[in-house]
Amino acid sequence: MTVLLLLIPLALAFGGLSLAAFLWALRNGQYDDMEGAEHRVLDDD
Numbered sequence: 001m002t003v004l005l006l007l008i009p010l011a012l013a014f015g016g017l018s019l020a021a022f023l024w025a026l027r028n029g030q031y032d033d034m035e036g037a038e039h040r041v042l043d044d045d
Contacts, residue, residue: 025031
């Protein structure tokens with residue numbers, strides 16, 4: 001039962017860090033051009 005006192009805050013902290021990383025990626029434009037990369041691979045300049 002004492003393990004839960006460690007695991008629950010650890011899981012909440014990990015979830016918070018994951019959310020922060022996702023929001024950082026969203027603000028920095030990581031998801032702006034989802035189809036551009038696949039077209040650039042096929043483009044033969």
